[in-house]
Every structure is written in structure tokens, then in C-alpha cells.
Amino acid sequence: MREGWEPLKITVNGVQHALSVEPRALLSEYLREELGLTGTHVGCDTSQCGACTVLLDGKAVKSCTVLAVQAEGSEVTTVEGIGSVDDLHAVQAAFWDRHGLQCGFCTPGVMMAAIGLLQERPHPTEEEIRAGLDGVICRCTGYQNIVRAVQDAAGRLAAEQDRAVGD
Ligand code: FES
Numbered sequence: 001m002r003e004g005w006e007p008l009k010i011t012v013n014g015v016q017h018a019l020s021v022e023p024r025a026l027l028s029e030y031l032r033e034e035l036g037l038t039g040t041h042v043g044c045d046t047s048q049c050g051a052c053t054v055l056l057d058g059k060a061v062k063s064c065t066v067l068a069v070q071a072e073g074s075e076v077t078t079v080e081g082i083g084s085v086d087d088l089h090a091v092q093a094a095f096w097d098r099h100g101l102q103c104g105f106c107t108p109g110v111m112m113a114a115i116g117l118l119q120e121r122p123h124p125t126e127e128e129i130r131a132g133l134d135g136v137i138c139r140c141t142g143y144q145n146i147v148r149a150v151q152d153a154a155g156r157l158a159a160e161q162d163r164a165v166g167d
């Protein structure tokens, strides 16, 4: 281990990692530079844009506001871990169908924030969706289709849950 670096054990997208990190390294840097998970974007240096949003132990956080060492022992989910081309996450499918997709830069953070919101509030009102997503910024458009996509995703997740209970 390099001098002054800290050991870090962390599970990312279901895979355990044990790498040492600089104590000042941000979780966003660790994910992008050490693990190559570049779907987590860094769009500002003021903790405002939300492009870096990931789930940390199930809660949506801006990974540029968390030191990597603070995630010791935690489970992190990045946009790469939520679904695949052949098996989209309900939020990804809803964003696709409802034209909620914006550019590749902001969309991963918006979707991760939406997943975090729906985990806390499975049936959010439009107002709650808008409030829940106010930490993720698209610089170039309105949020109408994003809100519709999150409403649609809430319905899909509820249906998935009903199916799971019925199995
Ligand atoms: S990079 Fe902008 S909030 Fe994290």
C-alpha cells in the first residue's frame, strides 16, 4: 500500500473491491479512476449538478460530496449496476418510453436520483418528484418528460413488486 493511503473495502454493483485510496480521494474519483465506472459523471466542482449521483447503501448521494474512505464497508450502486441492454431497470425502461432521456452526461445522475427517490417514496406525487430531483440539473431542457418517466417507473416498480408477491 502506498504511504499515507488508506485501505478500503467496498462493494460496487455487487462486486467486492479491496484497494487502497488516498485519504482525500472522493468517491466519484474512486469510481471513475480506480474502477473505471465512468457512467458516474463529474459536471461541476460545487456539488450542485448531481451528475455524480450514485446509491450508497440504497440512498442517493452525490458521490463528489463523499470521501471514498467514508464508503468503507458500504454497498454502492452506479448506473452501470442497475440494468443491462437486455434487461433494463424499470427506471431505464420508463425513461426510454417516456422520452425522459436527456444527454448522456446528465441522464445517469437523474436516473440514480429517481431510483433513490422511488425507494424512499414508491408512489410520489408530481410535486414530490420535482422536489426529489431538484439536486440533479439538466442545463438545457425542461423536466416534463423526466417527471412523466418517474411516474411511469413508479407504476412499473409497483407492478414488479405485485408480481414478486404473487410468485
Ligand atoms: S459533480 Fe456536480 S454535484 Fe457532483
Ligand code: FES
Residues within 6 Å of the ligand: 102, 103, 104, 105, 106, 107, 137, 138, 139, 140, 141
Ligand atoms: S445537461 Fe444533459 S441534456 Fe441538459
